[in-house]
Amino acid sequence: MINLGIIGTNWITDQFVQAAHETGNYQLVAVYSRKLETAQTFGEKYGDVEYATDLETFFALEHLNTVYIASPNSLHFEQAKQGILAGKNIIVEKPAFSTPKEMAEIIELANQKNVFFFEAARNIHERAFKTVADFLPLKNQIIGADFSYMKYSSRYDKVLAGQEPNVFSPHFSGGALVDLGVYPIYAALAWFGLPNESIYYGQKIATDVDGIGTGILRYDHFDVTIRTGKIGDSFQQSEIYLTNGTLVMNAINSIDEAVFHDRNHQRREKLSVHQLENPMIEEAENFAQVILNPTDHKLGTEYEEWVELSRNVNQVIYDMRKSAGIVFDADEE
Known part of the structure; x- marks a missing residue:
């Protein structure tokens, strides 16, 4: 226990x-x-x-x-x-x-x-996420992707009232990219690997962090567009563009529906995915298996992959944040 x-x-x-x-x-x-x-x-x-x-x-x-x-x-x-x-x-x-x-x-x-x-990035631990990973073809068959996660934060009302809540404060390492933007960036790096270049166009709010923004992750033969925000709502689906069709997902933070549209045969293939009522169960279970079985080689390898992914996501977010001129107190320490 x-x-x-x-x-x-x-x-x-x-x-x-x-x-x-x-x-x-x-x-x-x-x-x-x-x-x-x-x-x-x-x-x-x-x-x-x-x-x-x-x-x-x-x-x-x-x-x-x-x-x-x-x-x-x-x-x-x-x-x-x-x-x-x-x-x-x-x-x-x-x-x-x-x-x-x-x-x-x-x-x-x-x-x-x-x-x-x-790092509790729950979306990469969900079975639906892994189902999509298994479905995706080789990288040379991917021509692009567009991932979006944007949700209005009620704490932005405090910003509009002249306050600085933690989630929108550079003193507490806040803003849209480091909060909701983590999900699409984790998805991109888990599915496609580390990009060659990362850039972010963030729109700053009164507290001097980003409230909304668009990022570009550049790979050898395709780009991934990241859209995120905490001062507005998006109902846009996320898509991966392949040489023979398009995979459409209802969300990138927690996939509950994924449909592949085959361009050549004009057919629709629905992937078998679903979301648990509590979306944190799968990550909690995965963490527990590693903790309870510290000598298991397979679990140890998987753990090292999670750690390296966390390291890479952190670096990409840092690079994107720097490209947008978003500075935290932690940067100066």
Whole structure:
């Protein structure tokens, strides 16, 4: 059994804990929050849970072996580092870290301390995502792709009112690209590999981060267009263009429908995909299998592939952010 602790008491943390419990491999044993009342309100429905209002006490809990971190983006690095030094496995909600330097340090430290680091980019762990991966032909049969994920954030209302919420703050490594843009970028790199060039045209809002933007990932023989945003809604589907047709997906963040339109035979092939009610179950299960079977060679290889993918996604996002002139406090440290 994995004894799970959590940092961050928002809705996504609750969804992960529910998913983790549903796999049967985890038990929530500890909750950290700066306010005891907040921690207790979150944990009371999960049974016998310990609470901590300082990280030193939290990470010192001996029976705690794995920590899920879903705090503001800029806090991930120091919290993950502290957890690894305490001998804990670390699951960090996307985007895991602000810079390639932070990412490299955590990966190296996790290896040194013989613990696991996972970035919780759930879409690549879904069975539907893997079904699409199995369907795709060789790269020389791909001529392009267009991925979109844009959803209005209610916190933008605070920006319009003159405030600076964490998700739209450069001090907390916020903005559209590093939040919703992670999903299409993960998809592109998981399916097509590391691009030769990455560029982003982001439209800055009052807080000096991007509210909406368009990116281009350039490969040898095709380009992938990335559209993302948190100040508007998109109902656009995502598509992959092949030499003999087009694969159309209802979404890139969580695929519930995928249809291939064959140009030559004028037929439609519907892929067998579906979305679970809780979309975090599959990633929680995948992480658990690695943690519970640390000597399994196949799982170890898969884990290393996830880590390298996380590293590459982090680098691409950093390059895209730099091309758009989006600067975080973390860049200066």
